[in-house]
Amino acid sequence: MIELGRHTKSRRDILDKVERISEVDVFACYQCGRCSGDCPSINLMDIMPNQAIRFLQLGEVEAVLSSKTIWVCASCFTCTSRCPKGIDIARVLEALRQVCLRKNIDQLDLNNIPEEERERYPTIAWVSALRKLSG
Amino acid sequence: MKSFAYYPGCTLKTTGKAFEQSAFAIAKVLDIQMREIERWNCCGTVFSLTTDDTMHHIATIRNMIRVEEMGESEVLVLCSMCYNTLKRANNYISTDPVKLAELNDFMYKEELKYSGKVKVRHLLEILRDDVGWDGLREKVTNPLEDIKVASYYGCALVRPQGAGVDNLEDPSVMEDLVRALGAKPVNWPSRLECCGSYQTLANKDLVLERTEHIVSSARESGADLIILSCPLCEFNIGTRQAEVAERSYGFKGLPVLYFTQLMGLAMGIDPDDLGITDERVLARLKEKVES
Numbered sequence: 001m002i003e004l005g006r007h008t009k010s011r012r013d014i015l016d017k018v019e020r021i022s023e024v025d026v027f028a029c030y031q032c033g034r035c036s037g038d039c040p041s042i043n044l045m046d047i048m049p050n051q052a053i054r055f056l057q058l059g060e061v062e063a064v065l066s067s068k069t070i071w072v073c074a075s076c077f078t079c080t081s082r083c084p085k086g087i088d089i090a091r092v093l094e095a096l097r098q099v100c101l102r103k104n105i106d107q108l109d110l111n112n113i114p115e116e117e118r119e120r121y122p123t124i125a126w127v128s129a130l131r132k133l134s135g
Numbered sequence: 136m137k138s139f140a141y142y143p144g145c146t147l148k149t150t151g152k153a154f155e156q157s158a159f160a161i162a163k164v165l166d167i168q169m170r171e172i173e174r175w176n177c178c179g180t181v182f183s184l185t186t187d188d189t190m191h192h193i194a195t196i197r198n199m200i201r202v203e204e205m206g207e208s209e210v211l212v213l214c215s216m217c218y219n220t221l222k223r224a225n226n227y228i229s230t231d232p233v234k235l236a237e238l239n240d241f242m243y244k245e246e247l248k249y250s251g252k253v254k255v256r257h258l259l260e261i262l263r264d265d266v267g268w269d270g271l272r273e274k275v276t277n278p279l280e281d282i283k284v285a286s287y288y289g290c291a292l293v294r295p296q297g298a299g300v301d302n303l304e305d306p307s308v309m310e311d312l313v314r315a316l317g318a319k320p321v322n323w324p325s326r327l328e329c330c331g332s333y334q335t336l337a338n339k340d341l342v343l344e345r346t347e348h349i350v351s352s353a354r355e356s357g358a359d360l361i362i363l364s365c366p367l368c369e370f371n372i373g374t375r376q377a378e379v380a381e382r383s384y385g386f387k388g389l390p391v392l393y394f395t396q397l398m399g400l401a402m403g404i405d406p407d408d409l410g411i412t413d414e415r416v417l418a419r420l421k422e423k424v425e426s
Contacts, residue, residue: 023186040329044341072341075181076329077294081303090295094184108337120374121336123145124216124367128180128333 007059014061014099021095028085029053035079035089045069049079049089056092070096071107071133101135108133137265139211139256140202141169142221145177147214151366153410157395158213158258160404164274165266169211172201180216181333182223182298189237195224196238199253200245209254211261213395215365219291222255223298257292257300259308259364259394268315276403278317282419284397285321285358285389286310287349289368290329309362309394316401323356325349330371346372347379350389360390360416362397369393390416 007015019025029050036048046068047055055063064070070093079089100107108129113121147155162169175198183191198221202210212218228234229251239248262271286309293299293306301308304327310320328349331342349372353361363369373391380386390413399409406417 021185021187040345041331041334041341043344044338072334072338074329074332074334075184076290076332078290078327078329081294081296088295091184098185113336120150122150122366122370124151124180124214125333125336125370127145127177128216128367129336131179131181131183132333133337 011059011061014065015056015059017099018056018061018092018095021098022088022091024088024092024095026053026056026087026092028087029057030085032084034082034084038078038082039073040076040078041072041074044072049073049093052096053087053089053092064096065100069093070100075132097132101133104135106134136166136168137261138168138170138207139209139261140205140207141171141211142175142178142198142202142217143171144175144212144214144217146366150370151214151393153412154213154366154369154393154395157393157399157404157409157411160408161395161398161402164402164404165262165271167211167261167266170205170207172198172205172210175201178217178220179224180220182220182227189234190241192224192228193238193241195220196228196249197242197245199225200242200247200249202253203250204247208252209256211256211258213258213364215257215289215291215363216367218255218257218300219298225251225253225255226297257364259292259312260300262312263308268311271312271315271398275316275401277401279397279401280317282318283321283357283359284313284318285323285353285356285361286313286326286394287353287361287363287368287372287391288327289363289365290327290332292364293327309364312394312398313362316398318397318401321353321356321358323353323358325352330368332367332371335367335371335375342371342375343379343382346375347383347386350376350379351386354387354389358389359419360392360397362392362394364394392416 033050036050052064073093075090077090178195235251293303313320331345335342376388396409
């Protein structure tokens with residue numbers, strides 16, 4: 001059971017970092033859920049984008065940092081474009097990924113990609129995946 | 136003749152060769168000169184969304200110096216992802232004198248300092264704003280009368296605000312192009328949906344699911360084929376259709392072409408010179424010639 005509402009110092013530090021990297025104020029969110037309603041990959045996420053923002057507001061940064069959600073997002077900017085409060089959600093998710101990646105914890109292990117697949121991937125897929133999913 | 140610096144990007148030299156080949160073929164007919172930038176480098180493919188790390192924009196901006204070295208003020212881009220990355224980084228850096236100075240300092244070995252004045256333009260914008268649809272219509276020798284085309288924008292061509300070629304929620308540039316070619320644009324719901332992009336490497340199932348959804352949506356809306364402007368979308372919703380067909384019973388695919396390939400067909404250019412290899416498209420063309 002997650003205990004909500006605890007802004008300990010370490011949590012506050014991570015939240016500060018997320019806000020510094022993204023320059024987005026997550027407290028502007030009023031939970032309308034538009035971002036989650038329009039996200040094309042929502043079915044593969046364990047927490048919805050609006051929930052991720054709510055967790056951050058409540059100081060529950062670990063719940064978001066350990067979620068699948070931040071790695072499923074492909075930065076298509078649908079949420080960002082449609083947020084009625086102008087919150088750049090894609091930037092918040094990028095900042096959360098950066099918090100993990102800057103600790104040198106990569107999310108992409110190239111060894112897991114079958115050899116026959118490697119040959120056919122376009123260069124653009126390699127560069128963008130490595131930039132987004134590794135530090 | 137109008138001349139542009141041309142930025143190809145890495146994939147147009149490898150798996151997306153047909154895009155470049157067909158673009159050169161139609162540019163010749165339209166009297167557009169595309170001068171490839173010498174020593175261009177990778178744009179980075181994705182615009183860095185962090186605000187505390189200017190370093191990530193260096194590779195992108197270095198290409199702008201190359202454009203100025205050529206004496207050009209506009210750079211023509213074909214690939215949607217390159218376009219998005221180059222345009223956003225260019226806007227971001229050019230409108231912030233402090234960041235521009237910082238980047239120029241990093242690149243102290245360059246002979247030229249970047250002025251911040253280069254304009255990044257997609258071929259679709261040039262067709263719409265410089266050539267014009269009437270100008271294009273004049274070059275159509277083989278109108279694609281009975282062909283229904285689903286235009287796929289995806290993400291990088293339209294989003295976010297300020298980065299796209301057209302209105303971000305209701306773009307029309309590709310549909311207008313299709314009309315100018317004599318074909319019929321299809322109105323369909325998934326034209327702005329993400330194909331999963333680079334997740335193709337990390338999370339293939341996500342992409343197969345997106346592909347099935349997007350291609351089926353175009354098909355159910357009556358399209359004969361899909362056109363697009365991104366070599367990564369082409370791989371995901373084009374090449375990967377074979378894998379979707381293996382796992383989803385009843386899935387019927389659709390041919391996927393670069394918009395320049397469709398233009399070439401309407402201009403009567405040989406499919407070989409446009410890099411068209413899809414048997415379904417070739418068969419349809421043959422049918423048309425015979426009838």
